[in-house]
Amino acid sequence: MGRMKGVSEGLIIGITVGVVIGVLLAVGILLCLRYRRSQAQIRSSSSRRASTIPIRANGVNACAILSNSTTGQESPREVEDRGASLWLEGPGRKSVISASGIPKYAYKELQKATSNFTTLLGQGAFGPVYKADLSSGETLAVKMLANNSKQGEKEFQTEVLLLGRLHHRNLVNLVGYCAEKGQHMLLYAYMPNGSLASHLYGENIAPLRWDLRVNIALDVAKGLEYLHDGAVPPVVHRDIKSPNILLDQSMHARVADFGLSREEMVTRNGANIRGTYGYLDPEYVSSRSFTKKSDVYSYGVLLFEMIAGRNPQQGLMEYVELAAINADGKTGWEEIADSRLEGAFDVEELNDMAAVAYRCVSRVSRKRPAMRDAVQALMRVVKHNQSRKHHNRRLPAGRTDDESVDLEASEVQSSLSGHQRQESYNLLGPKLCNAYPVS
Numbered sequence: 001m002g003r004m005k006g007v008s009e010g011l012i013i014g015i016t017v018g019v020v021i022g023v024l025l026a027v028g029i030l031l032c033l034r035y036r037r038s039q040a041q042i043r044s045s046s047s048r049r050a051s052t053i054p055i056r057a058n059g060v061n062a063c064a065i066l067s068n069s070t071t072g073q074e075s076p077r078e079v080e081d082r083g084a085s086l087w088l089e090g091p092g093r094k095s096v097i098s099a100s101g102i103p104k105y106a107y108k109e110l111q112k113a114t115s116n117f118t119t120l121l122g123q124g125a126f127g128p129v130y131k132a133d134l135s136s137g138e139t140l141a142v143k144m145l146a147n148n149s150k151q152g153e154k155e156f157q158t159e160v161l162l163l164g165r166l167h168h169r170n171l172v173n174l175v176g177y178c179a180e181k182g183q184h185m186l187l188y189a190y191m192p193n194g195s196l197a198s199h200l201y202g203e204n205i206a207p208l209r210w211d212l213r214v215n216i217a218l219d220v221a222k223g224l225e226y227l228h229d230g231a232v233p234p235v236v237h238r239d240i241k242s243p244n245i246l247l248d249q250s251m252h253a254r255v256a257d258f259g260l261s262r263e264e265m266v267t268r269n270g271a272n273i274r275g276t277y278g279y280l281d282p283e284y285v286s287s288r289s290f291t292k293k294s295d296v297y298s299y300g301v302l303l304f305e306m307i308a309g310r311n312p313q314q315g316l317m318e319y320v321e322l323a324a325i326n327a328d329g330k331t332g333w334e335e336i337a338d339s340r341l342e343g344a345f346d347v348e349e350l351n352d353m354a355a356v357a358y359r360c361v362s363r364v365s366r367k368r369p370a371m372r373d374a375v376q377a378l379m380r381v382v383k384h385n386q387s388r389k390h391h392n393r394r395l396p397a398g399r400t401d402d403e404s405v406d407l408e409a410s411e412v413q414s415s416l417s418g419h420q421r422q423e424s425y426n427l428l429g430p431k432l433c434n435a436y437p438v439s
């Protein structure tokens, strides 16, 4: 009996110890599993954040070191309170990534980078634009929005958010902003080669070569195509003109000044119109409804401006209309070619580009091409231009690049049958030039 009692007691103790160990093991495994799950959640949420907040350092897709430390004007508390901003640090970098993913710059840093706002690049309708040399070595253009603008803080933040999501190699992309001391500033990539207008009309600047004009025409078309068909929601530029086409270090063109809320201008007859005289879609002027096709019209004017080297505000379109009497819309446009080209252009390419331009400036918007069609047409012109260049690259040894351009023009113009029309340019050009002297 006594032995039996001893055995059952031992059994009970054994079972109890086993159960306790089992429970402890189960709790341990459970805790372990929960810990691993929470780690996985942290990992996935941080990678989600990284993919939704585009971390860009001054417009360049750069690998940035993120930290909570403060290096600029704003206090860390301010940043934390908004709960959605991250400081972006790097050598000489003092900006903060806002909720929209667009770096926010401190007023003090910009003040230093612009030598107290004295490095004026020019004055636009929105206010002055300054060149900023940052301590990081980067150069930006700072557009200081005029204080008299009716835009409030909320509208400015909305504009930054909208602009910040537009990115294309043929746009002057927004790379940052500053909203401090009652000032609103937009920061853009700096375009060292200035505006298309300065190259067409600048006095101390070499005439823009034909091949560059063709490339610029395609670049602008691609930038506009992106705004119309690539951006969500689509963006209508509303002010396509040669001063708003800027050239980067490689002479690639980029469309500037898009997406900004524009003030209306009052015309002589008291109507409120937005845009620039000379580039304005006549259908918009009568209907007051601005569409993508109104941008297409302005683009057509811009193409003719590059072909003729004439300012749309000084009778370019009247000049074009006059030439259109002789041209059938597709050929014969060489008579309006910019005299500064001195005949160094390909007639076929010029006619093809003018044919696109002529369709773009059709008075009936429905008849104008979409920007994607203009891109296709311009791509063919660029292709032709490049294969011509390739052909002419087989030059006699010892020739310089400049000579090759001259040779290229004369060779092509004399070798291709279509280019015999060059002679009619020589005959008809001066006639039209006298009727509309370049002012």
Ligand SMILES: Nc1ncnc2c1ncn2[C@@H]1O[C@H](COP(=O)(O)OP(=O)(O)OP(=O)(O)O)[C@@H](O)[C@H]1O
Binding pocket: 121, 122, 123, 124, 125, 126, 127, 128, 129, 141, 143, 172, 188, 189, 190, 191, 192, 194, 195, 239, 243, 244, 246, 256, 257
């Ligand atoms: N990103 C940039 N890089 C270099 N220069 C620039 C840049 N943005 C603007 N500029 C220059 O600053 C000056 C003012 O530009 P802004 O765009 O404000 O006005 P605009 O285009 O000349 O006129 P508007 O405001 O009437 O369209 C111009 O000379 C322009 O070429």
